[in-house]
Amino acid sequence: MDLSVLWFWIVAFLFIGYFVLDGFDFGVGMSLPFLGRDETDRRVLINTIGPVWDLNETWVIVAGASLFAAFPEWYATLFSGFYLALLLILLALIARGVSFEYRHQRPESRWKRSFDRMIIVGSAVPAFLWGVAFANIVQGVPLDAGHNYTGTLLDLLNPYALLGGATTLLLFFTHGVVFVSLKTEGELRERARRLAARSGFIAIVVAAAFLAWTGLAFGAPWFWGFAAAAAIALVAGWLANAGGAEGLAFSLLAITTAAAVLALFSALFPEVMPASNDPANSLTIENASSSTYTLTVMSWTALIFFPLVLAYQGWTYWVFRKRVTRASIEAAAH
């Protein structure tokens, strides 16, 4: 296989890692107003992702850097073109990231509530806008001959892209709430399970509409396979949650996200940034990628280090595998 094609799929893999991992912790953040009835509940919720949110978020940095290194043209077009949308994502991630660490620094409830709000908004905005961004990539955007985006922010907020945003928002929300039921005990766990059943139902309807639209408008042979896998995993995950099989439900929703990202990348292939105005201006794997030498260096690095990264990150999840209980939170002196 051509190295640039390999890197197209490695970029897909990195975004799968990002959307699966940060996806569920966005969901946990967004669930604060729905599940956090008192301060202890909210602390339980935040502590379910406490040890891992930072490493989850790192995936977007690695995905962005890999895009920069492997497809500089794609990176340049995407990041300058989606300028204000990415600005909003950055501001949301800043607000959210500092809130986890700052929230517990002072005892006053006003202080805590304002950081709670930042966690909620900081989780919802990226969860929505990443969906909008990827839908626009698949749909194509107006590009000039220098591959520069010629539209505005409002052009990005078209019905198809908004549906894409709603899909990621609902999917991440449901995934996060299932994670809460997997990581907590007692009443909170039950409430999370019931909330996931409701939000999961809406997610199924919206995701089905989005995948059908994508398939009919931009579908490719591989697309339908991945889209079907995503749909089946989502419905199965919803059923598993209803049946109280939390671990299975969480895994199936992770598969849903992975299959949905693969479906979008299949619909995109072999382009990376289609020009909606003139196909001649489109960026493809071919004309957007780095030199063979750069890709070779990075392939060797990835081959050696990815297994190591997955091993120590997997180990982290194993170390913090126990459920977070109200008792343990109340016992910890803070």
Place this chain on the structure above:
Amino acid sequence: MNELLDPLLLARWQFGLTTVYHFLFVPLTIGLATTAAVFQTAWYRTGKAEYLGITKFFGSIFLINFAMGVVTGIVQEFQFGMNWSEYSRFVGDVFGAPLALEGLLAFFFEATFIGLWIFGWDKLPRGVHLATIWATAVGSIASAYFIIAANAFMQNPVGYEMNAEKGRAELVDIGALLTNPVAVAAFPHTIAASFMVAAGLVISAAAWHLARNQHLDTMRPALKFGLWVMVGAGILTTVFGDQLSLAMVATQPMKMAAAEATYETVCGADASFSLFTLGTPDGSSELFSIRVPYLLSFLSTHTFDGCVEGINDLQGQYEMLYGPGDYTPIIWITYWSFRWMIGLGMAHVLVAVIGLWLTRKGRMPKRPWVWKIAIWSFPLSLAAMIVGWIFTEMGRQPWIVFSLLPTESAVSPNVTGLDVLISLVAFTLVYGTLAVVEARLVVRAIRNGPPEVGEPDPETGRVEPATTVY
């Protein structure tokens, strides 16, 4: 109005603002992770409560600061594509590689092990838990290497070839890129300076408590540690800084000329280093100056009869090489940032040496003004670090990649001045607010002092840490 909305000018301000701001947290992250690791090792070996107290105390300041480093770091990566898309297209093949290597090798590592360290106190065996803070420190230092290697390409492009057809630089030798002489000198210089900044914080925090005669059992060893690190790291910063200035003269003679505001080529005794100058801001004429003969020659060439090329001669050479244009950085910025960097650095070593003398054999100074000077260690060491970074980056102008790509050609052509203005205002407001919150939290954490770490186990004499939760 049009001038106000110049995307190039605004994007440059944004880069300067976000980079300097991010760089407030990076040296502290590097230095404090190592500080916490050293004291946790001491606790691991002895089980003494004071070492655990020091670990937790500086660990909590480290974490407040780490959160800011992470979130402002994402902005750094994103803005190359957002504001500097032509730069990204031109150098992505070369510059992207060290960024991707940083992410894969260093960033994942650091982010994973910091989570294990914060929450793993009672979940991991003691030795494994100690390893997680060392892993965090190693990850942050490795991360710095890749970033400095990427930055060194902008100062001194190596390991690439121009691809005329694609109109871009392409990587041909990753080894050369990672062993760029500028990176090899800048990396230890920056790391040693980071330890100076962390030592500054340790000295400041310890002095604050010692001046009030409280927490003596934890703050005395912390002060000693801070003073020794300041002296050791100060010497290393100077030695590697000297290596870096040799590399700079060899690769960017204009930067050295601008650092000294020397307009005419000078040799030997005339190649003097001015400690202080009164005159026009750009140094083109002077009223009064204190000069050390031969010193500039020595700094630039390691000989006393060497020559240092002047700005005017270099400007002429560059016009012949690269066509008409102004190839001079803003002289007053380079001149003064270079001086403040060196002056503040030297002052810190001096203060630390005096501090070691005053606290020899367990003595503690009584006069309040001694402690007041010590408390200034942290803000001033941070200031030295920042002006050093400003010197490095401003001295590179007008090039974004020296000799290859002017800064003005690198800006995103499709991003309007209004877009950049919106984001510049947003970042300024958010960063400004967070700076106030962060500063208050750090001061509060310092004033609260080391946490209670519990009673020693009656059998083993060890103190064990409690569970950590958010």
